Amino acid sequence: MKVSQGAPGAKILAFGHYQPSKVVTNDDLSKTMETSDEWIRSRVGIQERRIAEAESEIDLAVQAGGKALAASGLPASDVDLVIVATCTMETQIPNAAGRVATRLGIDAPGALDVNTACSGFCYALAVANDAIRAGSATNVLVIGTERFSPWIDWTDRSTAVIFADGAGAAVVGPSDTPGIGPVVWGSAGDKADAIMVKDRHSFLQQEGQTVFRWATTALHPVARQACERAGVDPAELAAFVPHQANVRIIEAIARRIGADNAVVAKDIVLAGNTSAASIPMALSRMIERGEVPSGGLALLLGFGAGLTYAGQVVEIP
């Protein structure tokens, strides 16, 4: 049997992001539940979030994916694999990737969804990197998209103040030099109950303290390991882009990894927690604002329900 020959490396060519237009402020939430702007800012660090009204998670993905594709300069016909990371699909059949590809004019690509919740983008990016290097794909569109609003009990302040809707995307292509480092991924299935939707008629529920303890103690070694495996000193990082779960988690991890020269993403302040969309959306917006240099190195670190985690170093396009 023959085996495929891939590219020597893969890199991110461009990012894109999309937020729905409806803004929900902390004051809006305090009208319907026992909370306040001060309470939300001090516990999770969010000022406002966006909610999709008429748009589906597919619509959000198409918007973000279309922007990333346009920014990459590649014609849609050059993409031969589409990976959508999401955990908030309204129904599981059919998957998102095939429909998103068709809407973007990408003809008959490989199309798969990845559900590792908030770590989804990093898992999907690792699969894209491996597919290009193994010769299974040439150019990959990776999208994180979430529409949490239908999965939230809007009277439950432990979740309603946190989760939001949005999408972020990256186009990944072949490269002579590696632009995506080795992934460090793993899971803690013994803590599966900590973040869950119990059945198809239930809302998302989260054990905040359990997740907070895990995130602030178990993940900084993963971040350091991702740097080690890429051969990158954390002090060399231009950006640290962790999943946007909670500002206090972001700061706790950032303190412990020695990324002293990195801009730390805090997109959560104006976006809320958008799960698999949060990392590409945060980095896309940092690039758009000129906060991070093209060619600099960014450490991505996803973590969430499962519990699952994944991290890798990438070159900023």
Place this chain on the structure above:
Amino acid sequence: MAMTEQEILAGIGKIINEITGIPAAEVTPEKNFVDDLDIDSLSMVEIAVAAQDEFGVEIPDDQLKHLKTVKDVINFIQG
């Protein structure tokens, strides 16, 4: 040798000061974390994790919610 209550109190005061900025001198046994010191549930997790490093005693989340005062934590650590 087991630590005295005073030694544990000093250790807890130092941890709380590092995490919340509250002066260690304000951390006295009768103080309630929520009502007197205004410490929220996530800071309590950070304090529990730091206490585990300092005293070698794990305080799981299901126990943590029963520890209302500084004295409760001292008693838990003393076993």
